[in-house]
Amino acid sequence: MSRYSWGLYPEIQAKILNPFDKSKLKDYLLSYQSLIPYGNGRSYGDSALSDNIITSKYFKYFLEFDENNGILKCQSGVLLSDILNFIVPRGWFLEITPGTKLITIGGAIASDVHGKNHHKNGCFSNSIINFNLMLPSGDIVNVKPNDELFKATCGGMGLTGFIIDATIKLKRINSQFIKQRIVISKNLKEAFDAFEKYSNAPYSVAWIDCLADKNNLGRSILFVGDFENDSNLNYNDFSKKINVPFYFPPWTLNKYSVKSFNYIYYFINNMISDISKVHFDKFFYPLDAINNWNRIYGKNGFTQYQFILPKNNSYDGLMEILYEIYKSGLGSFLSVLKLYGKQNQNYLSFPIEGYSLALDFKIEGQLFDLLDKLDQIVVKYSGRVYLTKDVRMKKEIFYSSYDKIDNFLEIKKMIDPKNKLQSLQSRRIGL
Amino acid sequence: MTKFMFIVGANSDIAKETVKYFAKDGFNFIFGVRDTKQLDDFVMDIQIKFRINCKVIEFDITKYETHETIWESIKNEVTDVMVAAGYLPQQKLAEKEWSICFNTINVNFTGAISILNLVANTFEERKKGCIIGISSVAGDRGRKDNYIYGSAKAGFTAYLSGLRNRLYKSNVHVITVKPGPVYTKMTSNLQLSNLFTVNPDKVAKDIYKAYKNKQDILYTPGYWYLIMGIFKLIPEFIYKKMSVK
Numbered sequence: 001m002s003r004y005s006w007g008l009y010p011e012i013q014a015k016i017l018n019p020f021d022k023s024k025l026k027d028y029l030l031s032y033q034s035l036i037p038y039g040n041g042r043s044y045g046d047s048a049l050s051d052n053i054i055t056s057k058y059f060k061y062f063l064e065f066d067e068n069n070g071i072l073k074c075q076s077g078v079l080l081s082d083i084l085n086f087i088v089p090r091g092w093f094l095e096i097t098p099g100t101k102l103i104t105i106g107g108a109i110a111s112d113v114h115g116k117n118h119h120k121n122g123c124f125s126n127s128i129i130n131f132n133l134m135l136p137s138g139d140i141v142n143v144k145p146n147d148e149l150f151k152a153t154c155g156g157m158g159l160t161g162f163i164i165d166a167t168i169k170l171k172r173i174n175s176q177f178i179k180q181r182i183v184i185s186k187n188l189k190e191a192f193d194a195f196e197k198y199s200n201a202p203y204s205v206a207w208i209d210c211l212a213d214k215n216n217l218g219r220s221i222l223f224v225g226d227f228e229n230d231s232n233l234n235y236n237d238f239s240k241k242i243n244v245p246f247y248f249p250p251w252t253l254n255k256y257s258v259k260s261f262n263y264i265y266y267f268i269n270n271m272i273s274d275i276s277k278v279h280f281d282k283f284f285y286p287l288d289a290i291n292n293w294n295r296i297y298g299k300n301g302f303t304q305y306q307f308i309l310p311k312n313n314s315y316d317g318l319m320e321i322l323y324e325i326y327k328s329g330l331g332s333f334l335s336v337l338k339l340y341g342k343q344n345q346n347y348l349s350f351p352i353e354g355y356s357l358a359l360d361f362k363i364e365g366q367l368f369d370l371l372d373k374l375d376q377i378v379v380k381y382s383g384r385v386y387l388t389k390d391v392r393m394k395k396e397i398f399y400s401s402y403d404k405i406d407n408f409l410e411i412k413k414m415i416d417p418k419n420k421l422q423s424l425q426s427r428r429i430g431l
Numbered sequence: 432m433t434k435f436m437f438i439v440g441a442n443s444d445i446a447k448e449t450v451k452y453f454a455k456d457g458f459n460f461i462f463g464v465r466d467t468k469q470l471d472d473f474v475m476d477i478q479i480k481f482r483i484n485c486k487v488i489e490f491d492i493t494k495y496e497t498h499e500t501i502w503e504s505i506k507n508e509v510t511d512v513m514v515a516a517g518y519l520p521q522q523k524l525a526e527k528e529w530s531i532c533f534n535t536i537n538v539n540f541t542g543a544i545s546i547l548n549l550v551a552n553t554f555e556e557r558k559k560g561c562i563i564g565i566s567s568v569a570g571d572r573g574r575k576d577n578y579i580y581g582s583a584k585a586g587f588t589a590y591l592s593g594l595r596n597r598l599y600k601s602n603v604h605v606i607t608v609k610p611g612p613v614y615t616k617m618t619s620n621l622q623l624s625n626l627f628t629v630n631p632d633k634v635a636k637d638i639y640k641a642y643k644n645k646q647d648i649l650y651t652p653g654y655w656y657l658i659m660g661i662f663k664l665i666p667e668f669i670y671k672k673m674s675v676k
Contacts, residue, residue: 020616021469061476075472086480 003053006294007044007391009301009363012424014051020058025162026138028054029420036423037158039104040079043111044304045391046424047157054162056106062086063165070170071129076106076163081237081288088235092170093227093280095127099336101285106163111388112155112349116203116225116284119341123349125154131166136416140164146345152411155349157387159412159421159431175228176235178203178283182274188218188318192355195339198224203283206337207269209262210325210359211255217322220337221269225283237281243291250298253362258331296333297362303391305371306350306358308340309383314355317381321374325359328370332359347408350386358389368392390425398429405431434458435484437509439492439546440516442469444615445565448635449513454481456639461505463490492516492542493534502549512550513563514543518580519617525579532579539583544590551594554603561604561642564591568609568650571659575674595647606641607648610634611655 004011017032019025029035036050056077064073070092072083080094081101087093098113107113109131112123130144133153141161143149153160183198185191191206198204201224208220287293294302309317325332336358343352361367375397378385384401385393399405408431412419425431436453438446441462450460454477464470467487474485490501518538525532547562554560569577570584588607595605612618612628629652637651650656665673 018619020619061472062479063472063475065479 003038003049004041004301005044005046005048006042007301007303007363008294008297008299009303009391010046010049010424011301012046012049014049014053017052017054018057019054022134022140022164025054025134025164028052029134029136029138029162033418033420034422035420036426037106037110037162037421039077039107039110040102042100042103042107044389046428047111047387047390047426048107048423049425050423056104056162059106059164064167070172071167072170073165073167074105075165076109076131077104079104080108085235085237087170088173088176088280089233091173091233093173095169095171096121096124097284098124099285100288102288105166105168106158109154109163109166110156110158112344112346113388114340114351116205116338118351119199119204119339120202122341123154123344123346123351125150125344125346125349127168127170128154129167129169132164133161134164135161136418136420148411149415151346152348152408154346155387156346156408157348157423157426157431159423159426160415161421173227173233175230175232176280177228177230177232177277178225178280179228180223180225180276180278180283182269182276183222183224184270185218185220185222187216188220188315188322191218191220191222191337192315192339194222195355198222199339202226204339207265208335208337208357209266210322210332210335211259211262212266214323214326217319217326219266221266223283225278227280228277241289241291244293244295246295247299248296250300250362250364253297253331253333255329255331258333261333297360300363302360302362303367303371304358304360304389305374306356306386306389307374307378307383308350308352308356308386309354309378309381310352311339311354313381313383317377317383318355318357320377320381321357324370324373324377328366330361330364330367330370332361335359347404347411348387348402350384350388352384354383356386358386387425387429390429393429395428395430432510434510435461435508436511436513437461437463437505437550439463439490439512439514439543441487442466443515443517443565443617444631445610445613445634445638446513446515447473448631449515449638450477451480452635452639453642454483457483458511459484461485461509462487463501465489465491492546493537495542495545498546499549502546502553506549506553509550510559511561511563512547513565514547515565516542517565517567517617519577520580521620522575522577522579535579536583539580540586540590543587547590547594551598551603555598555601558602561606562591562594562598563606563608563638563642565608565610565638566591568611568655568659571609572662572670604645606638606646608634608638608641608651609649609655609659610651611658 001016003014017028032052034051038048038053038055059075059077062074097115108124112125114123134140183194204224206220206222212219338356340351442464470487520531520535566588567584569581570588591607612623634651641649
């Protein structure tokens with residue numbers, strides 16, 4: 001059966017396995033070679049693609065809920081949106097959430113996802129109390145923070161086993177609304193200052209115009225926010241969703257249309273009042289309101305290039321990269337800038353302390369050459385590229401940017417000596 | 432009044448999805464399954480989400496001799512019944528091996544009738560209740576590739592139709608559900624067309640609606656009503672030539 005991930009590229013032929021219980025799962029792990037767990041297919045590239053794809057479709061149940069202390073145990077195929085539908089009316093929220101709620105708990109762990117509060121609360125692994133992992137041998141291990149297996153599995157891209165269920169801590173809220181402040185910056189310097197100024201705000205993220213001309217390079221809109229306190233928790237996710245019913249023709253997004261979009265977006269936000277009350281769905285998950293938004297990039301698909309640079313190198317590195325993109329003329333429709341907090345102990349987690357930029361590009365001729373060039377700059381400034389978004393990074397780049405690969409490989413060799421769990425990505429980058 | 436639904440074959444994917452809609456409506460459940468352990472996670476889930484009452488009991492649809500005792504022990508609580516048990520064999524194997532063929536008939540037809548006869552008598556006397564039977568579009572016309580399963584379902588469909596006729600005056604409602612192909616454990620070995628196969632959630636939603644609207648026969652998705660309508664009109668002398676490949 002043909003399969004792809006969120007970026008629609010690459011599309012491969014794979015055998016899809018849907019184990020409906022633990023014993024079936026064990027059968028599959030023992031009888032197949034070259035397998036990878038697959039959640040909701042929301043990683044962008046080829047990290048959940050392999051010859052055999054093993055889904056968490058049937059692992060979709062809540063197992064325990066402690067309403068007083070905000071502790072939830074659920075199976076790995078449960079979507080964050082399912083959790084929110086259940087917990088928000090009860091006054092709880094996810095401690096950590098990425099920019100989409102349409103991912104599974106298993107995927108959140110495997111990518112060790114992060115969100116707008118990384119600078120304060122770190123990655124998803126910070127909210128985990130423990131999880132049960134089925135190793136390639138079929139044995140089930142209960143994994144806790146500080147275990148070697150924890151450090152290898154959180155951010156481990158599904159290469160250490162199949163997560164069966166997880167117990168997570170939740171965060172108390174007393175409103176479904178966010179008090180949002182918008183701060184406009186004319187250039188990158190101002191944007192950095194704004195991030196520093198609002199570093200105490202729990203949530204922050206900036207949209208950045210990558211096609212602004214040289215004088216306005218890095219102009220951006222910073223969104224900061226925190227939950228309101230109005231006791232309004234009457235949440236029902238019946239928001240009308242827009243659907244993109246077909247692939248846009250490849251010429252829809254070109255240098256000029258993207259540039260105009262960015263220009264208009266910048267000016268519209270410039271006009272909105274600086275403080276407003278917005279729903280958390282709009283604040284955290286704006287794109288989830290559009291079904292199949294990936295189709296606007298056309299049938300050839302797209303990729304997101306997300307990298308991070310250490311704080312003291314961030315300004316120089318970002319300027320160099322933004323200028324390189326500006327020169328290439330390849331437009332990024334949506335670009336997101338964010339200041340991150342400290343690096344955690346997990347071996348393959350992406351975040352380090354510094355600034356990260358995420359850029360969406362449609363797949364086209366010269367793109368990968370440009371990204372190779374950007375990789376060089378990222379490495380030069382001691383940064384790294386996010387595996388969850390990646391579809392083309394070279395092995396050398398990966399090895400010269402992630403510092404704990406050896407620790408990971410040591411565990412991997414121990415629990416998976418036959419290298420059963422592998423993805424197109426893991427083969428490409430040498431994991 | 433507290434609603435209590437007894438579900439036969441509660442481990443079926445369609446049954447599990449359907450439970451969610453009824454649970455939201457305040458229903459409580461008795462789940463009948465062959466192996467009660469299979470439902471542990473599922474039961475935890477709906478108890479957490481809906482805070483309803485549910486019990487799991489051992490129930491094997493092909494052990495007819497046990498049906499009366501089991502029904503006697505639960506019937507006072509039960510207000511509605513759904514039969515969701517189903518067995519889809521590989522057609523070729525069912526043609527060659529009697530045990531497989533026999534099991535297909537027993538699960539899809541004989542067993543369902545064994546339990547529903549008891550239910551019908553109770554509900555008729557009580558003058559209320561609803562019986563939901565999950566049959567299949569495969570029962571509308573025999574087809575080379577699945578006629579053993581199809582004929583058992585055809586029998587079940589005819590049974591439900593007669594039952595509806597009989598119980599109408601007793602205020603007992605009978606719903607015949609005829610799903611097209613659905614992505615479930617039962618069909619996981621088949622090559623299904625993406626175009627005509629739906630997720631169990633779609634079927635579940637339709638069943639709940641049919642219950643609310645007191646519909647008699649439910650084709651789900653609805654377009655199967657049209658497709659099967661046309662299919663049934665094809666004269667047999669043409670039909671028999673259609674599956675020659």
